[in-house]
Amino acid sequence: MHAPNDTDPGGIALALITSRFSVSPKRLTTPGPSVIQMQALIEAAGCAPDHELLRPWRLIHVEPAQREALGQVFVESLLERLPSAPMSAQTQAREKAFRAPELLLAVARLEPTHPDVSAPERYVALGAALMNLLLAAHGLGFGAMLSSGHALRTGCFARAFGLSPGELALCFVSIGTPTEVRRRHRPSARELFTTWEPSA
């Protein structure tokens, strides 16, 4: 195998992957992806590995006009967890709904069950789909980030998004134009793997 460079397809893929970084929703502004670009991002997610082709996930688009309603869901989720949450915390929860021009909710589908595809495999499939989406967004010049939070695990949130008992809201995907870039240190290969040492 030859060493990758940034003009062959392998090198381009590595350059894309190793240059990607998350951009906090607070630092994402307009323009967001166009409708056609959003379709391309979602179709990139659909290229991820999928055992038995169960598509054990779905993405729910939160339209810009629905941010007010999402803010209300965040407040109600906060009050479900902490009924005496002060007004300042409620305002902060509501404001989170207005960040980033494009917002998707990533939902894992754990049912109907399949004898060959465990729940962890389904989460991996969703993770792979989200990684494709993040990389595709980065390739198009957008910033993006996955974010979760306590709200996603409340009953009120599940009801608001019409989730069925076999579904789990995993995280939001925020996409937009970065106002500021903060890159994280990346670990070296040496830090990421060990050689198998069979036990006696």
Ligand SMILES: Cc1cc2nc3c(=O)[nH]c(=O)nc-3n(C[C@H](O)[C@H](O)[C@H](O)COP(=O)(O)O)c2cc1C
């Ligand atoms: C499913 C999932 C949920 C996440 N939720 C949050 C979150 O709520 N808040 C946060 O600061 N980072 C969260 N992260 C981490 C960021 O998305 C991001 O990966 C991290 O800040 C590292 O940045 P990097 O992608 O540039 O390495 C989450 C990551 C995953 C995979």
